[in-house]
């Protein structure tokens with residue numbers, strides 16, 4: 001029995017096969033794909049990103065953000081033979097274009113980048129990356145090139161604030177202005193349908209604004225796989241931590257399979 005469980009634990013394919021029996025959609029969350037930093041919860045190496053995309057291509061159904069909207073609009077989440085995965089990248093760092101985009105193209109995978117629109121096409125940097133050479137964020141030209149090739153863009157506010165520290169009006173301005181800028185630049189309806197909360201933070205006012213603006217889906221940083229009955233403006237995600245080994249990562253995708261140190265299945 002232990003030998004069998006060990007095989008499952010070590011095998012990507014076996015885990016994914018088990019996962020495929022569970023209903024739900026895994027929304028993966030990335031930030032930076034970059035070899036210039038040590039791996040962290042927000043930074044993954046180019047090689048590891050390539051490996052993960054390769055496995056998704058081979059063993060999963062990678063769906064785009066429009067299809068994700070459909071699933072929750074129509075409650076049309078089908079039980080598929082293969083696990084469903086959505087690839088999302090937050091903020092809009094330039095390494096998304098330089099390092100992630102070629103890999104996404106190589107495997108022809110759809111992905112969605114949520115842009116803090118006030119940083120795009122400027123020399124502004126996110127606080128934690130103030131030491132980085134500029135430009136550290138995407139240009140609108142790079143965004144438009146990716147848009148033509150299977151990459152979708154969603155709003156992530158203008159200045160990337162902690163929304164819970166803002167009042168209703170301030171929140172609404174941050175959210176609406178980023179939607180507006182994105183739609184002006186790309187003329188894609190999807191910019192008005194989806195949203196991603198900076199730092200995963202939101203409160204009652206934020207949810208009220210989501211409903212008023214008829215946002216179909218909004219993404220949090222709350223951990224988990226999404227079932228058909230999930231609140232579509234509080235969707236969960238799975239963080240692709242750059243420090244995760246292959247098994248750690250697969251465990252995140254298939255949490256039903258919980259092993260203790262002796263290899264016994266506790267689920």
Ligand SMILES: [Zn+2]
Pocket residue numbers: 090091156160197198199
């Ligand atoms: Zn962010």
